[in-house]
């Protein structure tokens with residue numbers, strides 16, 4: 481009874497999360513995935529020496545090219561996204577860097593959102609232009625703006641929805657169709673906030689999905705990782721360059737932890753959404769709170785798109801307070817008992833952090849006046865970014881109520 485290896489198209493998402501990529505180990509009959517830390521593998525037959533030769537070889541040769549526990553996670557992630565293949569990296573940013581630098585070169589043009597995850601925004605602004613990649617920053621929630629930004633040399637459109645930290649959404653299907661029709665080769669979606677439980681960007685026409693595995697997919701705040709998910713032929717080529725030459729691969733130990741986390745992703749996402757909805761409703765009616773952005777609330781400006789594009793509203797929200805954010809943040813650091821005042825998100829425990837608009841403008845976005853006006857429509861002088869965990873909603877509400885006064 482070896483069990484189905486890999487995946488089965490007819491499985492429910494819950495079954496896929498548990499079983500895809502997993503199998504009973506034929507050598508030991510172990511039911512759970514083995515943690516294989518070996519760096520090198522002794523082939524049964526003579527193979528070539530370079531990674532290029534290894535691509536035609538079925539087995540494992542060297543840990544930077546691929547290794548068994550990481551491969552099991554890759555198979556599970558591909559199945560969850562309904563994709564042919566996945567490739568893991570040491571962090572979400574390593575995955576983004578691998579995809580962008582593996583696909584683009586000098587003279588190519590990249591469109592990124594005018595506000596997205598800071599690490600990738602800074603990579604696009606500060607690093608890529610040094611290597612001759614042209615970058616435009618566009619409000620991707622407005623398709624007409626994407627359309628006018630596309631140039632003959634635009635090779636990639638980078639999307640993120642919901643976006644960190646604004647909670648702005650963008651229409652993946654509409655933008656992918658538009659970009660492809662105008663000759664843009666690659667549409668990549670950072671789907672970290674949505675997870676494959678909410679949205680499967682490839683089915684909507686995207687070419688690549690990127691995840692920070694550090695967040696919901698691991699889900700326990702104890703391992704960093706990243707993934708690029710898409711078609712096998714393109715990921716094989718990316719593997720040769722990005723894994724083998726850039727080298728930012730995922731450790732098998734982290735892959736093993738993330739495999740274990742990913743198995744409960746569907747049930748965790750249900751719990752995140754349920755608690756987040758209650759917390760968002762509480763915040764929306766609280767007198768000290770001026771604004772809440774949660775895709776599941778009817779008050780979210782893109783709630784209609786959220787309902788179309790997201791099967792789960794996830795656990796991420798922002799809110800703004802009437803009193804100055806830094807003042808309340810200082811109280812949170814001292815007084816919160818359950819929620820941790822800390823960066824990161826998507827963990828089983830709730831996390832909150834104040835993101836001041838002036839600070840993030842200076843460090844990261846450097847918007848012009850028009851972009852800044854639009855950023856402030858969603859973020860005001862700053863937002864509390866709240867990642868609602870899987871604790872009891874009433875406990876989270878009581879914890880927040882104390883610090884809101």
Ligand SMILES: *Cc1c(COP(=O)(O)O)cnc(C)c1O
Nearest residue numbers: 571572573597644672692694705
């Ligand atoms: C955290 C995050 C990343 C980066 O992931 P790391 O694992 O921290 O490198 C990328 N995109 C989004 C949306 C994120 O929230």
